[in-house]
Amino acid sequence: MEKTLSAPAMAEPARPSRLARIRQSDLWYSFRSHRSAVIAAALLALIVVTAFLAPLITPQNPYDLASLELWNAEIPPIWNAEGQWPFILGTDTQGRDILSAILYGSRISLIIGFASVVLALIVGLALGLIAGFFGGWADNVIMRFGDVLLSMPFILIAILISAIATASLPTGLKDILAAPILIVAIAVPSWVQYARTVRASAMVESRKEYVQAARLIRVKAWRIMLHHILPNCMTPIMVAATLNFGLAILSEATLSFLGVGMPPDQPSLGTLIRIGNQYLFSGLWWIVVFPSIQLCLIVLSVNMIGDWLRDALNPKLR
Amino acid sequence: MLAFLIKRTANAIFVMLAVAFLAFVIFRFFGDPVEMMVNEQATQADRAELRERLGLNDGFLTQYARFVTNAAQGDFGISYRNQQDVMVLLKERFPATFELVLVATVISLVVGIPLGVVTAVHRNSRLANMLQISSIIGISLPSFVVGIMLILLFSVSLGWLPAFGRGDTVNIGWWSTGLLTPSGRMALILPGIALSIFQITMVMRLVRAEMLETLRTDYVKFARARGIPAARVHWRHALRNCLMPVITLTGMQIGNLIAFALVTETVFQWPGMGMLFIQAVTFVDIPVMAAYLMLVSLIFVVLNTIVDFTYAWVDPRLRDDTARAGGANG
Numbered sequence: 295m296e297k298t299l300s301a302p303a304m305a306e307p308a309r310p311s312r313l314a315r316i317r318q319s320d321l322w323y324s325f326r327s328h329r330s331a332v333i334a335a336a337l338l339a340l341i342v343v344t345a346f347l348a349p350l351i352t353p354q355n356p357y358d359l360a361s362l363e364l365w366n367a368e369i370p371p372i373w374n375a376e377g378q379w380p381f382i383l384g385t386d387t388q389g390r391d392i393l394s395a396i397l398y399g400s401r402i403s404l405i406i407g408f409a410s411v412v413l414a415l416i417v418g419l420a421l422g423l424i425a426g427f428f429g430g431w432a433d434n435v436i437m438r439f440g441d442v443l444l445s446m447p448f449i450l451i452a453i454l455i456s457a458i459a460t461a462s463l464p465t466g467l468k469d470i471l472a473a474p475i476l477i478v479a480i481a482v483p484s485w486v487q488y489a490r491t492v493r494a495s496a497m498v499e500s501r502k503e504y505v506q507a508a509r510l511i512r513v514k515a516w517r518i519m520l521h522h523i524l525p526n527c528m529t530p531i532m533v534a535a536t537l538n539f540g541l542a543i544l545s546e547a548t549l550s551f552l553g554v555g556m557p558p559d560q561p562s563l564g565t566l567i568r569i570g571n572q573y574l575f576s577g578l579w580w581i582v583v584f585p586s587i588q589l590c591l592i593v594l595s596v597n598m599i600g601d602w603l604r605d606a607l608n609p610k611l612r
Numbered sequence: 613m614l615a616f617l618i619k620r621t622a623n624a625i626f627v628m629l630a631v632a633f634l635a636f637v638i639f640r641f642f643g644d645p646v647e648m649m650v651n652e653q654a655t656q657a658d659r660a661e662l663r664e665r666l667g668l669n670d671g672f673l674t675q676y677a678r679f680v681t682n683a684a685q686g687d688f689g690i691s692y693r694n695q696q697d698v699m700v701l702l703k704e705r706f707p708a709t710f711e712l713v714l715v716a717t718v719i720s721l722v723v724g725i726p727l728g729v730v731t732a733v734h735r736n737s738r739l740a741n742m743l744q745i746s747s748i749i750g751i752s753l754p755s756f757v758v759g760i761m762l763i764l765l766f767s768v769s770l771g772w773l774p775a776f777g778r779g780d781t782v783n784i785g786w787w788s789t790g791l792l793t794p795s796g797r798m799a800l801i802l803p804g805i806a807l808s809i810f811q812i813t814m815v816m817r818l819v820r821a822e823m824l825e826t827l828r829t830d831y832v833k834f835a836r837a838r839g840i841p842a843a844r845v846h847w848r849h850a851l852r853n854c855l856m857p858v859i860t861l862t863g864m865q866i867g868n869l870i871a872f873a874l875v876t877e878t879v880f881q882w883p884g885m886g887m888l889f890i891q892a893v894t895f896v897d898i899p900v901m902a903a904y905l906m907l908v909s910l911i912f913v914v915l916n917t918i919v920d921f922t923y924a925w926v927d928p929r930l931r932d933d934t935a936r937a938g939g940a941n942g
Contacts, residue, residue, distance in 0.1 A: 330745070442630040445916070446909045447871030454905065457893040458642050544754050548875055551756050552890055571760060571879075575775075579764060586757045594752040601748060 324606040334598035341592055345400035352394035353380040357559065371580050384580040387573070392580060395566055396588050402562040403592070406473055407543035410480040411535055417481065418488025419531070423519045425489065426496025437493065440486035448483045452545055455479035456554045469557050476555055480545050484538055488531060495527035533604045540596035547589050563589040616924050624917045629680065631909040635902040636679045640668075642898065688903035693895045698903045702885055707787045708778055709884035712876065713869045715804035717862060720811035725851070725858065727812070728819025732827065733846050743816070750813035755872060759806035759879035766802060774799045776881035803880040807873060811865060818861055822854035856926075863919050867912035 316322055325331055344351065371384045371392075384392050425433040443451065456479040460468055499505055500523065508518050549555035550564025551571075558565055563585050570582025646663050654662075663669060667678060682688070688698040731740040767775035779795030781788040790796025826832060827850060835845045874886025881887070885904060892900035 438626075438630075442627055442634075445627045445913050446631060446905070447868055447912065449875070450871050450905065450908060453874075453893060454638070454901065457896070457901070458638060461896045462642050540752065544752075547754055548756060551754075552875065552878055552893075554893055567757065567760070574760065574763060575768060579768075582760055583764070586754075586760060590749075590753055590757060593754070594749060597748055597752045 321606060325602070328602050328606075330598050331602035334595040334602075337591060338595040338599065341400060341588070341595070342404060345397055345404055348394070348397035348401055352391065352397055354391050354394050356390045356395040356398055384584075386569070386581050387578070392584050395561065396563070396585050399561050399563045399566050399585060400588060400592065402473070402556060402560065403543055403546055403564070403589070406476050406480070406546045406556075406562065407539055410477045410484070410542045410546070411539050413477055413481040414485040414538070415488055415531070415535055418485035419492055419524065421485065422489035422492030423496050423523065426493035427500050427515065427519055427523065429497070433493070436489065440489055443483055443486050446483075449545065449548060451483040452479045452549055453552065453554055455482055456549055460554065469559065472556050472560070476546055476549060479549070480542050484542070487534055487538070491530050491534065492524070492527050496523050499523045499526055529607050533600065533607060536600035536603055537597065540593045540600060543589075543596070544593055563592075613924065617921065620917055620920050620924075624913050627913050628906075628910060631906060631913075632680050632683055633676065635683075635905050636676050638905075639679070639898050639902045640675065642896075683903075683906060688906075689899040691892075691897055691900050693892070693897040693900075698899045701888060701900065702903060702907060703786065704788075705883060705885045705888050707789060708882060709870060709873050709877070709886060711790060711800065712803055712807060712873055712882060712884060713866060715800050716807035716811060716869055716873075717866065719804055719808040720815050721858070721862065723808075724812040724815025725819050728816040728854075729823055729846060729851055731816065732820045732823030733842075735824070744820075747813040747816055750809050753809060755806055755810060756875050756879050758809050759803070759876055762802045762806055763879070773802050775802070778883060803876050803882055806879065807869065807876045810872075811869065814861065814865070815858060818858060819851075819854055822857055823850060826850045826853050860919055860923075863915050867908065867915055870911060871908055 325335075349355065380391070386392060386395070421436050425436040456475055459475045459479070460472070463471060496519070500518075505518060505522060508522060546555060546562060547564030547567070550562050551568045553568065556562040556565045558569060561569065566585035567582055567589070570578075570585060573581050646659050646666070646668065667675060670678075686699045690696065691698050691701060694701075727743055731743045734740045763775045766773045774795070777799060778790045779797075779799035780793040781790045781796055782792045783789075790800060823846075827846075832845060832850050835849055836842070840849075870885075873882075873884060874889055876882065877884045877886040878890055885907075888900060889904040891897070892904070
């Protein structure tokens with residue numbers, strides 16, 4: 295049975311491989327013809343790779359106190375007359391290599407940003423599907439809760455969650471749970487956007503005939519939602535998720551800068567800027583400037599990719 | 613119209629009650645208020661007495677109702693940290709934040725609108741493309757990084773402008789203003805710019821999008837055909853029709869600016885409400901946190917509701933679904 299069915303298929307040209315299909319797609323063409331998107335993607339790839347290879351390529355582990363030497367403290371960047379190899383971007387007041395700290399810090403920032411987007415996506419998609427598909431009181435409760443969240447400024451909710459969670463934890467757990475708390479704190483105010491988008495499409499789709507038909511043959515509700523409705527509203531979701539990745543990294547940095555984020559012994563980029571900010575008036579400008587530049591580069595490259603994606607996936611602009 | 617007004621107002625009240633509920637839960641269940649207020653030597657009897665006096669033994673709903681009633685009258689209790697009335701503290705700090713937000717809003721309009729017009733009128737020119745790219749950069753720059761860089765450049769290196777504080781202030785009634793003294797005005801420049809960068813790019817992008825649409829309309833084409841100078845067509849006739857959404861955006865963003873001012877205030881040691889809030893966060897001073905949350909949300913909700921009302925007043929189609937359906941049937 296199988297063989298007879300596949301025989302005609304053999305005569306046709308071989309189905310292109312996945313890679314080939316990607317290379318022939320409109321999206322790939324649009325990407326290649328957008329110089330800023332290509333540059334941004336290359337930059338982001340470089341930042342991600344160096345951040346995750348940090349333990350292999352940095353001259354020291356900035357958080358292993360044994361590797362820090364006080365006589366290496368306050369060395370300016372290498373192009374300065376007093377600069378010293380291997381401290382390319384100089385050292386801080388404890389002899390910590392700035393470049394190493396930046397790479398380790400980027401890793402923390404990227405992980406927290408990514409995880410909070412994924413968490414917000416999962417929660418937002420699930421609640422949005424339920425609200426749109428079932429309607430009624432479930433819809434009311436979920437969307438009203440979302441309205442309340444949206445009536446408070448994003449950054450304020452994140453600060454409150456982070457501050458209260460940290461304050462109510464015992465001292466030992468605070469540092470271990472700092473990253474998960476931040477992930478939740480940033481995800482809570484951001485799921486509403488996904489939920490609203492998905493709910494709108496789910497309401498439209500669930501009235502269409504193919505969904506009615508699926509219901510008639512008793513396909514389970516969660517299966518209809520996941521396999522039939524969800525794929526139909528992924529385009530705007532992907533654009534929003536990309537732009538929100540930049541926003542999440544920004545929010546994490548802001549929280550850490552304000553002192554309600556990552557602690558100084560496992561600093562993200564925001565924590566590094568907070569630490570460097572103390573030396574603003576003492577001439578040690580490199581402690582604060584380089585982490586700031588790295589943070590801006592990450593957010594900028596993500597936003598440029600998101601900007602391109604929004605235009606590329608917008609059917610009106612084709 | 614009346615039905616719409618009532619519905620929107622009810623909605624706003626519901627949102628505020630929900631925010632009050634969150635604030636109440638934070639206030640009541642994170643850290644024991646009694647432990648925060650009494651000193652070390654207080655006996656068990658003292659604590660029990662205080663607990664009874666604060667009404668912490670009453671039912672949950674009774675306590676919530678009392679919290680809402682007090683909050684509506686501006687009574688948020690006593691700050692744990694400096695034993696002062698929370699509302700008095702916020703009132704002292706409000707003018708500093710308000711002036712900062714006002715300056716940032718003015719900067720964003722004065723800079724953002726012309727940039728938006730230029731990028732729309734000369735679109736595809738090199739200048740417009742550069743501005744368009746710098747607007748993405750503007751959205752990507754964290755406001756605290758902008759603040760730090762401004763301090764490094766203008767205070768540390770050049771020594772032109774003060775890096776922290778409000779300078780000298782003058783009291784007019786209970787309102788302390790920095791706008792009337794030279795040092796107060798100097799102190800406003802850097803924080804004002806830092807807070808407005810994001811807003812400038814938003815205004816610029818909005819004006820650009822609106823202008824691009826307006827420039828395609830017949831009346832603009834007609835004005836050009838009549839030989840009215842291009843500058844006059846763009847800056848007077850076309851721009852005027854783009855300003856409504858800008859005003860809306862500015863109104864709705866004021867709440868966000870107040871919230872974001874807390875970052876700017878931390879960078880510049882600006883003695884506003886935001887810094888009060890951040891200090892309260894580090895000391896887990898719950899009454900101040902709860903009051904700030906409710907105040908900012910109130911400003912947010914009130915502005916949004918006003919914007920909705922204005923829209924409904926200008927555009928009758930937005931008023932009520934049922935009225936519209938009825939109209940269509942009749």
